[in-house]
Amino acid sequence: MRAVEAGDAAGLADTLTRNREFMAPFEPWRSEVFFTEAGQAARIEALLAERDAGRVASYVLVETGSGAPVGMINLGSIVLGPFRSGGIGYWVDRAWHGRGLATAATLEVCRIARDAYGLHRVEAGTLVDNLASQRVLAKAGFEQYGLAPRYLHINGAWRDHRLFQRLLHDEPPL
DSSP states (O other), rough: EEEEEEEEEEHHHHHHHHHHHHGGGGGGOGGGGSHHHHHHHHHHHHHHHHHHSSOOOEEEEOOOOOOOEEEEEEEEEEEEEEEEEEEEEEEGGGGGGSHHHHHHHHHHHHHHHHHHHOSSSEEEEETTOOHHHHHHHHHOOOEEEEEEEEEEEEEEEEEEEEEEEEEEOOOOOO
């Protein structure tokens, strides 16, 4: 896992295109441009601007050796002050499912959220029937705290989500 960089656009476009059909049931509608190198370059530029503003930290999961992207995890919606919270979202190439990558990345992002950002909690949401992602979150120490009806527009419809959180520490905000 490493921070996303501008040079990741082509590799991410390739990986996302290859996994497009597999990920469609879990993703919002994406334009054709999203799956191109130019679309990913624009997305990365926006993520880096958000990172510079302190609102997002984005990481690419890469294959050892080749450095090819096999997934991504974002810590977003970072809010400081008395809230000290953020949310995570991730995806992993279908060929790499079941190897613990999402769990390891989630654990590392929680460490970063606590140590680098001083966050008190991290939250995540999954589709109600996304049991694989729910297992990732459980293994990473998250607990379900709610159900959000019609939470996100995913694969053509407003979908219910299970909401999870992990409390990172109980120190007062700095």
